[in-house]
Amino acid sequence: MNWTEVTIYTTTNGIEIINGALINLGINDAVIEDASVFEDFLHNDTLNWDYYDEDLANMKSCESCIKVYLADNNQGKHLFKEIEKFVESLKEEYKDIDFGRLDIETQILNDEDWANNWKQYxxxxxxxxxxxxxxxxxxxxxxxxxxxxxxxxxxxxxxxxxxxxxxxxxxxxxxxxxxxxxxxxxxxxxxxxxxxxxxxxxxxxxxxxxxxxxxxxxxxxxxxxxxxxxxxxxxxxxxxxxxxxxxxxxxxxxxxxxxxxxxxxxxxxxxxxxxxxxxxxxxxxxxxxxxxxxxxxxxxxxxxxxxxxxxxxxxxxxxxxxxx
Ligand SMILES: C[S@@+](CC[C@H](N)C(=O)[O-])C[C@H]1O[C@@H](n2cnc3c(N)ncnc32)[C@H](O)[C@@H]1O
Missing domain, CATH: 3.40.50.150 (Vaccinia Virus protein VP39)
Incomplete structure (x- = not known):
């Protein structure tokens, strides 16, 4: 089976609200890349860099994002529409919060890619x-x-x-x-x-x-x-x-x-x-x-x-x- 990796680009402030909305849709295993964590790592002298080098290099852009993995079936398609809907409503609903660009990117993965993709985190x-x-x-x-x-x-x-x-x-x-x-x-x-x-x-x-x-x-x-x-x-x-x-x-x-x-x-x-x-x-x-x-x-x-x-x-x- 194929899977769709859905990436929502946002800010550190946006992460919690978006993750909460995903959970309300029944998606409770989103992968979070929080740019502020990257900043903290950069300033942490006690860190064992052996563990983190590659991942953090991938986060250089300092933009936060949330990734979710949806099955390539009707339920996955329905969830994707719901995600698009709530992401669109966020700026209206939370006027004081800087959500960043809120772009959504998708990528199709096969079973094997999907099963291994999250391991880097x-x-x-x-x-x-x-x-x-x-x-x-x-x-x-x-x-x-x-x-x-x-x-x-x-x-x-x-x-x-x-x-x-x-x-x-x-x-x-x-x-x-x-x-x-x-x-x-x-x-x-x-x-x-x-x-x-x-x-x-x-x-x-x-x-x-x-x-x-x-x-x-x-x-x-x-x-x-x-x-x-x-x-x-x-x-x-x-x-x-x-x-x-x-x-x-x-x-x-x-x-x-x-x-x-x-x-x-x-x-x-x-x-x-x-x-x-x-x-x-x-x-x-x-x-x-x-x-x-x-x-x-x-x-x-x-x-x-x-x-x-x-x-x-x-x-x-x-x-x-x-x-x-
Ligand atoms: C958030 S995960 C928790 C997994 C693990 N216990 C942990 O703490 O990391 C929730 C799990 O509950 C299962 N689940 C959801 N609804 C359930 C139900 N009604 N009965 C039994 N399991 C359910 C899901 O399939 C999923 O594996």
Whole structure:
């Protein structure tokens, strides 16, 4: 299948608003090239330039852009029209913001190009000074033995760990994980959150995703980290509607649920959370943009959760709560 790479040129100020609008269209894996990050890198003396040289050379123009990848089918064509529509409306809607030129460029990629294109943006990085997320194709010169290394190749599934939402989730997992917990990873994508939980000491993890690709990728990534079916099961389907699937996943069983999807989907699934969790179990919900935090908090409280923490990173928020 072919894919269309859609590049929207904008400014640092425009990035968050455009990314928020993309998420409202259900596109939550945009690749962001922020020119201000390039400026910061230029002035950072402690940077290991081995990792960044080539990428930053490509960003010399100091113009920010957001790239999204749309399938070459009717849904992709529909999304492209929606993107054109909201980009056109931005200057009218936010008169005080400098969006730059807001040009849209498209490029057709075949499967292989698409699968490899984003890899140039994915470099090893550390979360909470504890876990190093390492793409399989990168080599370390000097691995840090005090840290846990999580190997990952997300393939075509979401979840490199670099996205604010994934990182917020892993930070909370590091804080709340206790030995031998059982974890349910709803919307597992690449499997990164399940794998992180098992490397942090969880006894078992179960992942679930509506995307068959994600199920396959999550299993492959688990194996890269020496995690196999005895500790990690992955299910495909929509848990909100499928009671058989809910039974297979298991009721009142989990100590922690991690869910990193957009607010609307989280709230659609949320009535299942108290069914899966043990009393006193935790939910770490990420992928929520600031304007929906109050809605999600209210929803969780009505379901019997006590909010423990709300954390944010740029426009993104994670909510950690405990089932009373
Ligand atoms: C933002 S990604 C998160 C991936 C990974 N857990 C992470 O934190 O990086 C959201 C994932 O949720 C999946 N998803 C979306 N709606 C879903 C639903 N109703 N049930 C299960 N998975 C869903 C998507 O296919 C996607 O893989």
């Amino acid at each position: 994915f470099k090893p990085f550390t979360v909470s000074d504890k876990i190093i997320i390492k793409p399989t194709w990168e080599e370390f010169n000097e691995p840090d033995e005090d840290k846990i290394i999580l190997e990952i190749d997300p393939g075509m599934s979401f979840g490199t760990g670099q996205h604010h939402t994934t990182r917020l989730c892993i930070e909370q997992m590091i804080k709340y994980m206790e030995k031998d917990m059982e974890v349910l990873d709803m919307g597992c994508g690449s499997g990164i959150l399940s794998i992180a939980s098992l490397l942090l000491g969880a006894k078992k993890a179960a992942g679930i995703d509506i995307d068959e690709n994600a199920v396959k990728t999550a299993k492959e990534n688990a194996a890269l980290n020496n995690i196999f079916e005895d500790r990690f099961s992955v299910y495909c389907g929509d848990v909100t509607e499928d009671e058989d699937l809910q039974r297979k996943i298991g009721f009142n069983r989990y100590d922690m649920i991690a869910v990193n999807i957009i607010a609307q989907i989280i709230m659609g699934m949320s009535p299942t959370f108290p069914k899966f969790l043990k009393k006193g179990g935790l939910i770490i919900a990420s992928g929520v943009i600031k304007k929906y935090v109050d809605d999600v908090v209210k929803d969780f409280e009505l379901l019997g959760f006590r909010i423990l923490e709300i954390n944010d990173s740029e426009e993104w928020v994670s909510i950690t709560a405990e089932l009373r």
